Amino acid sequence: MVYNLIVFEDNKRLRHSLELLLNDEAIFNVVGSFANCDDALYEVEKYKADLVIMDIDMPGIGGIEGVRQIKSYFPTVKIVMHTAFDDDNRIFESICAGADGYLLKNISPSLLLTSLEDVMVGGSPMSPHVAKKVFQYFRNLPVKNDEVFDLTDREKEILALLVEGNSYKMIAAKCFIANDTVKKHLHNIYAKLHVNSGTEAVAKALKNNIK
Amino acid sequence: MVYNLIVFEDNKRLRHSLELLLNDEAIFNVVGSFANCDDALYEVEKYKADLVIMDIDMPGIGGIEGVRQIKSYFPTVKIVMHTAFDDDNRIFESICAGADGYLLKNISPSLLLTSLEDVMVGGSPMSPHVAKKVFQYFRNLPVKNDEVFDLTDREKEILALLVEGNSYKMIAAKCFIANDTVKKHLHNIYAKLHVNSGTEAVAKALKNNIK
DNA sequence: ACTGCCATAACCCTAATGTGGTATTGTACA
């Protein structure tokens, strides 16, 4: 198996170093390398890329936008970020844009190679310092409330409909039950959630991720 | 620099393999290895551990609870999960419990060693397949809607109060304005959000993180 | 000076929501 690889990197020397390093490997075939993402879509298509190495800070279209574009047209192409930046925003934006890995430029050549291989078999390599940011993100997540509300299945269903913005009547219609029954259920739900209006219930349901 | 290391792992052969592997390294000194976490706090303190390798599935106190206990008493001790499990819940629970890394048991000995070194210098190593789960988590985050609602400051303030579960009356009281003014504001807010009830507005506000 | 936008407020009116009951049915469990 040989993977077609494209490098987007505006630093000429680094770009050439990467080409040399990667072409030395039997499984990678560097089919193109470019200093910017301006024609990324065209190039990815033309050279039938399987894997893209993407810098972030480039003139013209930035690397993150490049990822977004490539992934929206060629979702199966793997993209690994390769950048000096390790600030939270760039990391999270890249991930959300669809990147399959995030490596810092201080990575060793051998680890870079194994990371790229990891990507091609479905992994998502991440430099330890990047992973640290990710860990911190999770620890700062709002603490899931452990409160137990003991809603019945029917009650959860009706609460979900309320959260979606349905009125009592609409819920009644969708559940094929009487309006009064909806009222009764919601009355019980409000009691269990210790609230006394629909808006409060919706807020509590969303904040506590009741499902 | 030599780091004191403790292994929690209920598989006897694997535990001994780890001991041998790690003791071979000059910078690691395996000061203890145990088949369960029942006395983890005592052992971490007694042996002045700098680093803990933690299995998850063990009899008695599980590895995740072990992490929680150790981190709450000795937050500076580094803990790396070393387990065969790669399901989302165990990964995210471990991270939230305070783990500093998450490695799968199929990791190569050499990568295990460099990963442990990474941890000691502040990194958070993660096996590529674990990282993949993390990436997926981020991509499934509710898409921040780019919709612009153009709420005025007063409107945002009143919407926030509604989200907190206040009724029209309560909002009026808290803002020192008439009930009818609250109604008017909310009427305008509903129009801007393209909704027509308080519950819908609350849902939209929370989902779109309007602030 | 004119215009547009915002916050405030009052009015009326109807529909929706919330609270208190009571009652029936079916199912699960001890």
Added chain:
DNA sequence: TGTACAATACCACATTAGGGTTATGGCAGT
């Protein structure tokens, strides 16, 4: 074979919410 509880339904009553309309004073831009 009771008991418990979920789900259903209906009734009565009070409050709230939401639509429409109009109006005033303040403030920013042109």
